[in-house]
Amino acid sequence: MAQQVPVAPQLERRPAASESSRERTASDGQSSDAAKQAMEGRAKLRIAVLHRLHRGLTEVEGKMSAFLANPGRQGVVTLPVVLSVSTVTFEWWKSANAVPEDRAYLAQVLGEPGTADDATLMGTLRAEIGQAFAEFPRTPQGVEARKLYDAVLQKYEAARIQPIIAGHDSGPVVEECARLGLSCEMDFTRSLLLSPWMLATSQSPEEGNATQVMVAGLTLPQLGALVGHLRQLNPLLSNPQLRALLLRASTDKRLALRKVMGLQEVEQVQELARQLLRLQAVQHLTV
Structure with missing residues (x-):
């Protein structure tokens, strides 16, 4: 709550001034509560995205390890998986864009008004997810998952099997951003799975x-x-x-x-x- 400033005695007897003071106090309190809820909501979203990235990277590492046990004779494997800010953004966006209740909840989590248009909501969402992507490599879970991922890629290198991935997402979120007039920078669509041992488009x-x-x-x-x-x-x-x-x-x-x-x-x-x-x-x- 905002700190209340004591009103001078002579002003307390003036209803207009007193009423104005109470209105300002209530307004400040509502603004403070909304800001606090937005901060808590974004923190929860950040944690959810970090868990999603850990799960995604771990699943890819597990599938590659399983394939390495019986790789065949071609000496190449393609992975039709992209883990990028854009792909994770769309996972949240497609539900919010289809279900009004989910959209209202997403707006609340992001601290945006329920009347926010699609471009504003999408822009805030992808900015928050982008920050989670930047934070993930520094987290203990991110460091450990990347270590395991790099280890299995080095095994592919030793076995002379070249893994190939799509370096960028070209899925539905790209069209959605175009519809909303939002740009799609390379950092937005670039895959987290890129590695020096990978060959990529x-x-x-x-x-x-x-x-x-x-x-x-x-x-x-x-x-x-x-x-x-x-x-x-x-x-x-x-x-x-x-x-x-x-x-x-x-x-x-x-x-x-x-x-x-x-x-x-x-x-x-x-x-x-x-x-x-x-x-x-x-x-x-x-x-």
Whole structure:
């Protein structure tokens, strides 16, 4: 409650001034209560999102560990899973957008008025979830989950099995943001599952580097099929060599620019795999 300032005796006998004081006090109290409820609601949302991220990362790690026990012979695995601010935002938004009671509750949790429009409510929701994503890697649960996730990816590296993921969410929340006039920055749709041991599709050719290789112009199934074919052309390819070939084929060295993987680049990376196989064969014969 807001601290009440004592009213001078001479003003207490003036009904207008006294009534005004009581109204201000009640208004201040309501504002304070609303602010407190909003703070508590957002704290609960933050905890829920942190639990969601821990569960999501742990589930992916568990599925990858199970697959590693019987990986097959292709040397590649695609994961059609995206864990991003956008995907988690949509999990909350789709219910609130369909059920009036859920929408009213979400507005209350976020500290927004029940009359807030869709753009305002969505903007506040995704900002809160974005803060939870930023906090998650620093939490003990986040550190432990990431440690286990990285450990299983290193096992894939040692087994020469290349995991591939979509680097960004392209699902319904993107269309919803467009409808509401909200932008979709890369940080909003970028997957938490990205890792240097992962190969990923990207939204633009400029994204990614030698540490985190990302390829633009191919869908997740297309990139998975290409990697499987490269493994057939050159069974000796290690995962780092595979990623390096794709990075080289999707980079214009003359202009020092990244480029989209089209038919020409796909043919180039296949030729690079064949050339590397010949070099590796010569090296084995020499040794």
